[in-house]
Amino acid sequence: MAQHTQTPSPTSAQPPAPRSGSLRAWVMAVIAGAAIVTAGAFTTVPGLLVTPLHEQYAWDRGEIALAASVNMVLFGVTAPFAAALMDRAGIRRVAAGAMLLIAAGALLTQWMATSWQLVAYWGVLIGLGSGCLTMTFAAQITGRWFERRRGLVTGALSASSHLGQLLFLPLLAWAVDRNGWRPPVVTLALAALTVAALVWLFLRDHPADIGAKPYGGERFVPKPAPAEGAARRTVKVLFTAARTGTFWLLAGMFVICGASTNGIMWSNWVPAAHDHGMHATVAASLLSLIGIFSALGAVASGWLTDRFDPRRLLTVYFTVRALTLLALPLLFASTVRPTMVVFAVVYGLVDVATVPPVIALCQRAYGDDGPIVFGWANSAHQLGAGVSAFLGATARDLFGSYDVVWMGLSAICLVAALLALVVRAPRRISAAA
Incomplete structure (x- = not known):
């Protein structure tokens, strides 16, 4: 009897073709942005x-x-x-846990009685939680969910931190002035709890979790196995990257970047404006205006990073920042003048604009280790920020004015502009090599 080969019908069971992850990729970016917005506040x-x-x-x-x-x-x-821990435990778990840590730190401040408790709650708990939701978090989202538009998405997520300041700062300043500091802090804690729930319910670690391709990707990318030894890998990446001059140049630039942006501004801007007779709510509104243009500048910088040499962009950004800080002592007054508005716009545009070029350089030079390398560069950024926040306040106590602080920061921004000119991307290396 003749045997006939049966041709599978189109309805036969077959593995489903990978779906386009276009829409879901943008949903992930929005959720990540919400977490960064809240932490940024x-x-x-x-x-x-x-x-x-x-x-x-x-x-x-x-x-x-x-x-x-x-x-x-x-x-x-x-x-x-945090970047390595996300590779081990998953982005969703780490991000949700970070939001809970932030909420706990904010709530505990309601019962503090000594300054060391402020350091423990706001410094340690909120510092650890928000440290998990930095641009390394953004780099993880863009690296996994996007093949195209990475610079644009990175810029948008970079802007999210300052969007948090834009959304909350003027209202918080008004609330502190009207009701004291406790109710606004509790409100922020409740916002963090809400976002923690959103992250847990809707964020996914990888496109493969929903059977989709990355945005702009031509093929399905399997989800990598959980990375073992997250802390060991993080340290190993540091030692590997530290053997290259590129890392030290990027870290040096980011020390200066942190000192001349969030380090001095977010802790000392309102007191500096108050020294000139400006009301705290007005000063906070100016800081919010800076946040608006920081968001716009970060998105624009991401778009530019997709098209131009990141090193040249960094040189321009630091030079412009140096000039604005140099002019700042002449612009402060008891009221908001047009020149101060111009400062807020120009300074804001280059405030976070440095992030997309540095992420791009880390990815080009260090490949899959790029997010972790950027995390270490960001550590340098925050080290500069922390030193600047403390020394800025100390200088005010010593000299009775912030003028020397603005001039010193202007000078070191020019140094950062020169460092950007000599950055050379090494042959791509990996800690696994």
């Missing part, structure tokens, strides 16, 4: 608390600034370990 709060805490507890400004400094340093040190 906590970065400017210490600046609003300086005067209320000084008046309520008679703590020195340096004691209060110490909590902000510890926060910034831990924020940076945590970032590279």
